[in-house]
């Protein structure tokens with residue numbers, strides 16, 4: 270018997286990430302090749318954006334995806350999020366050259382109070398929320414705080430792009446296949462302060478740290494390369510990363526919904542006090558996922574250098590949160 274369709278809301282659906290994301294969701298890459306989906310697409314109530322959304326919908330129709338059980342266009346989050354099971358909050362202003370993601374807070378924060386309230390009012394009580402719009406951790410925090418009737422744990426931020434970037438840099442450095450790396454993580458904020466940590470990573474049971482054995486490369490090359498990759502892409506493309514961001518969003522939601530088979534993945538999730546991160550801060554952690562739930566990997570040793578990195582990214586997140594207090 271075929272499965273009942275689930276509802277997937279995507280905001281910013283006519284934007285560049287939206288264009289790289291929707292077709293993959295509709296083809297079953299996110300929730301499985303046996304899971305029908307109804308897409309609930311939100312764009313701003315502006316003629317140009319709504320027209321662009323119509324065009325995207327025409328293309329989705331023209332793909333004749335067997336799993337696409339319905340498509341809706343919306344201009345109001347209160348209708349877009351009705352009964353939604355999954356919400357991918359992508360719609361927000363991207364940064365341009367010379368900006369940091371935190372510079373977007375003023376422009377984007379209000380989007381996430383409104384959308385948090387709408388999710389609180391009309392979404393499925395089990396909705397799984399992924400915030401992609403930047404600054405992603407703090408926007409997820411805002412949405413979570415604006416939705417007091419939904420479980421806080423259901424609000425997550427995207428650090429998977431950073432995780433994937435780190436895996437790729439390590440594979441190139443130590444000459445292994447990128448898909449073979451296990452136990453990698455990225456701690457903290459989706460910003461240049463993030464701490465990509467390969468101390469526990471292995472390939473075929475061998476330690477990646479031992480294979481590389483170069484703390485200077487870690488500190489002076491690897492961490493800045495991963496941390497500033499978004500800016501490097503903006504400098505090269507004139508636009509922020511879109512296909513790789515969409516791919517990371519698919520990875521994040523797929524693993525959350527379908528499980529990571531014991532493997533670590535990185536998700537930005539509200540802390541419960543793990544590793545000394547104050548409760549409620551949306552922080553990148555190593556997690557494993559099973560049965561639609563994630564679990565933070567606990568008990569890892571944090572050495573002095575790692576603690577310094579974690580403290581730095583935490584301080585930045587606390588500063589961002591202080592800056593949005595008046596909205597909550």
Ligand SMILES: NC(=O)C1=CN([C@@H]2O[C@H](COP(=O)(O)OP(=O)(O)OC[C@H]3O[C@@H](n4cnc5c(N)ncnc54)[C@H](O)[C@@H]3O)[C@@H](O)[C@H]2O)C=CC1
Nearest residue numbers: 281283284285286312360361362363401402403405427514
């Ligand atoms: N967390 C991450 O790893 C990444 C995050 N991003 C962020 O994702 C966001 C979207 O990026 P792009 O798709 O490249 O931008 P874009 O400008 O191409 O598209 C954004 C779309 O969102 C729409 N939008 C704006 N406000 C909205 C609202 N209140 N409700 C619904 N739709 C709304 C716009 O009309 C536009 O069509 C940006 O904030 C960007 O910085 C981008 C890459 C990676």
Ligand SMILES: O=C([O-])CC(=O)C(=O)O
Nearest residue numbers: 364403498499500509510
């Ligand atoms: O850097 C940006 O502004 C877009 C983004 O978040 C990324 O590519 O990591």
